[in-house]
Amino acid sequence: MSQTVIRINGPRTSVRNLKSFTEDIPVPTKHEVLIKVHSVSLNYRDIAIATSGYPFPVKDNVIPCSDAAGVIVDVGEGVQNLAKGDRVVGTFDPTNLFGQQTNWLNGQGGPVDGVLREYITLPATAAVKIPENSPQSFSEWSTLPCTGVTAWNAFYGNVPLRPGQVVLATGTGGVSLTGIILAKAAGATTIVTSSSDEKLEYVKRKFGADHGINYKTHPEWSKEVLRLTNNEGVDYILENGGSGTIAESLNAVKMGGNISVIGFLSQAKEMPDVAGLALAKGATVRGITVGSTQLLQEVVRFVGTKGLRLPVEREFGFGVQEAVQAYEYLASGGHVGKVCIKVAEEGN
Ligand SMILES: NC(=O)c1ccc[n+]([C@@H]2O[C@H](COP(=O)([O-])OP(=O)(O)OC[C@H]3O[C@@H](n4cnc5c(N)ncnc54)[C@H](OP(=O)(O)O)[C@@H]3O)[C@@H](O)[C@H]2O)c1
The missing domain is CATH 3.40.50.720 (NAD(P)-binding Rossmann-like Domain)
Structure with a gap:
């Protein structure tokens, strides 16, 4: 089974160096979940990474972006806290469960591959469940891992x-x-x-x-x-x-x-x-160095309990041209709040 993946291919000199590839859908290992990505939220960091303005390590040919919300479609045999069908957001740094960030070596979409693709695997400990029946869209929830x-x-x-x-x-x-x-x-x-x-x-x-x-x-x-x-x-x-x-x-x-x-x-x-x-x-x-899974759990709970609506200003479609447009819109500074990429429709 294959999926569309977007990478920063070539020199990191322009957001126009985003390129689309067809790659295998990963299989979750024993303690991982496979997430069908519904929305990805862009951060200024993603512009900085694409244009060599980010002050921390970046992998060559990286799949960009750190923030995604979606639905679990498969779980490893050792996963107990999450199940197929759960709606989740992934963490910025899957290795940082609690406390202070200890390095900048594991943030998604920079030193390691990120979320601008149709499917991602994450350790089950790095996916935080979205409250059931919440009114917020996947794009809204996807703004929490880094920004929130x-x-x-x-x-x-x-x-x-x-x-x-x-x-x-x-x-x-x-x-x-x-x-x-x-x-x-x-x-x-x-x-x-x-x-x-x-x-x-x-x-x-x-x-x-x-x-x-x-x-x-x-x-x-x-x-x-x-x-x-x-x-x-x-x-x-x-x-x-x-x-x-x-x-x-x-x-x-x-x-x-x-x-x-x-x-x-x-x-x-x-x-x-x-x-x-x-x-x-x-x-x-x-x-501030973004934050841990524990902080993500806390902010998801607060937003869910209070029914807060998150400031998604504009959503773009998924595909390399749309992704470039989304990046360019964010880079223009014309936005107010968050810019997102809708990878899949809400019900699918
Ligand atoms: N340390 C961390 O863990 C962490 C985490 C997340 C983000 N960040 C960083 O935080 C910054 C904001 O991120 P973001 O994703 O919110 O960016 P963003 O959505 O692109 O927002 C940037 C906004 O900041 C304002 N701005 C631009 N230049 C400014 C200046 N010289 N003085 C005051 N305001 C200025 C502009 O608002 P107006 O158009 O209204 O003026 C602009 O729209 C970025 O540098 C990002 O890399 C750091």
Whole structure:
């Protein structure tokens, strides 16, 4: 039995180097499950991997993408916790069951083959069951393994977020909007930044973000944050910009607040004195390395119990041309939230 598999074939210089292949459907070993993939969710990481901008190891000719949701169609003889017909999401790093990530050597779609294909095998311990009869689509669930876990890790991987606290997320991409949705559901006040007033209005209307700040018209956006928070600053920041935005984040954070260093979307012309600024604020500046299976189980349970709808903005079809279009759409920065590839229809 064969399947369509998409690989980054040739030099990693362009998303146009995605190529389609016909390959065997793998057979699950004793403790593995075979998953029919229904949806794959793209991350900025996938653009960075396809264009050699990813700062961690990448395998040649890799099958890209880390995040998929689907249905189990076969199980190894030793699998007890899952069965045929179960709907599941796979983990970002199948070797990381709990605790801190110990390396960057096993993340799907980078150092090892990922999920942009019709069927994948995973260890049964790396597949998390989706709640029965949940209203969310496979595309929505597929956003959780990297994006959802990253935002959850920022809020609950160290000092837990408390109701009533203030959360700021930079940009209107996947991590940011998922973070806004989780934080709102946890009783936080939320602030989002964007380069576009139109996107800010949309995010406030659609996802209930409490405040929006345009970081283009307010390059020193931390001043707006302080104005909105009675000069106190915010408790949590999902910092997606990196070195180019960390100084503003350190100005915007409350005394004793938490900055989760997640992204690398902007480069500082001159690196600020992060140590001095963190000391002055008594702030925690914590690098996030996606997260474990345990964190995925927690965020799946939270989303399921609360009935949260995840921010899938656009779905593309499965095939090499559609995949390139999906990548190019994400790379254009025109999106708000998540971009997904529908590999199979819901009922099939
Ligand atoms: N450390 C980890 O474990 C981890 C996990 C997941 C993601 N990440 C990283 O986190 C970042 C965000 O990922 P994503 O998948 O959410 O990306 P995404 O969906 O592509 O979103 C990126 C958004 O960030 C905003 N942005 C771009 N440049 C910016 C800048 N200079 N300052 C502030 N905002 C900026 C833009 O929003 P507007 O158009 O609204 O301005 C853009 O749409 C990426 O660097 C990704 O690699 C890291």
